[in-house]
Amino acid sequence: MTCPHCASATTKEQAQKTALGYRPFRCSACKRLFNERTGTPFNFLENSTDIVLLVVLWRLRYKLSLRDLAEMFLERGWEFTHEAVREWKTRFAPLMTVRYYPMHGFGSFDSVACFCCAFDELCNYFCPRATAGEPVSLSDQRQLFCERLTALQLMMRMAS
Ligand SMILES: [Zn+2]
Known part of the structure; x- marks a missing residue:
């Protein structure tokens, strides 16, 4: 994987994954550590990228409330606040090219x-x-x- 700090291609994957399961690497050129999310808009999130994007997608697509989403994901063991949902929507909704339908197919x-x-x-x-x-x-x-x-x-x- 290319180093996000110095763009060197001489990097070595480390044995132990991050707490969220991302592959860590060490750059041979600048000696810095990084992982698969370093340098992306999702770096430093406390939840995995796929969960965050799913929350944003469901917020846009199904218009679920901030608290509903926090509660639904808590059922599956993902703990975050409704304020986190609000922040993720603000940050990541513009990155998603989701087309949503206000009527959801309701005919009348x-x-x-x-x-x-x-x-x-x-x-x-x-x-x-x-x-x-x-x-x-x-x-x-x-x-x-x-x-x-x-x-x-x-x-x-x-x-x-
Ligand atoms: Zn580097």
């Missing part, structure tokens, strides 16, 4: 309205509610979300 406003009602119902279903006005802790919110998701998946499986 009636079907959009129907979808929005169902979507709101789903949001209410997942919304953690406090009894007697007490705040719900984040860990309880996560547990509630997981329980409700499991229940919903079971219902969907039974319905199909």
Whole structure:
């Protein structure tokens, strides 16, 4: 791999990969270390490039909320905040030449309205509610979300 610092082609791959699994290299000319992401716009991200791009793609394509995306990826073990999603969208959306469709193939406003009602119902279903006005802790919110998701998946499986 060519060195991003001095453009030398005499580089040697190192044995141990980075924490995110990228291949590290050492340049024989300038003696500097670098990895596959060094010199790209994705360098220094705490998450892998493919996850970040998937988040941005889903934000653009499906118009998922910042918090929805953070929650969805948390389900799969990727932890980041909704603020991170906002920052990634600002930084990386211009790099993506994604064409998105505001109507998502809905033929009429009636079907959009129907979808929005169902979507709101789903949001209410997942919304953690406090009894007697007490705040719900984040860990309880996560547990509630997981329980409700499991229940919903079971219902969907039974319905199909
Ligand atoms: Zn170099």
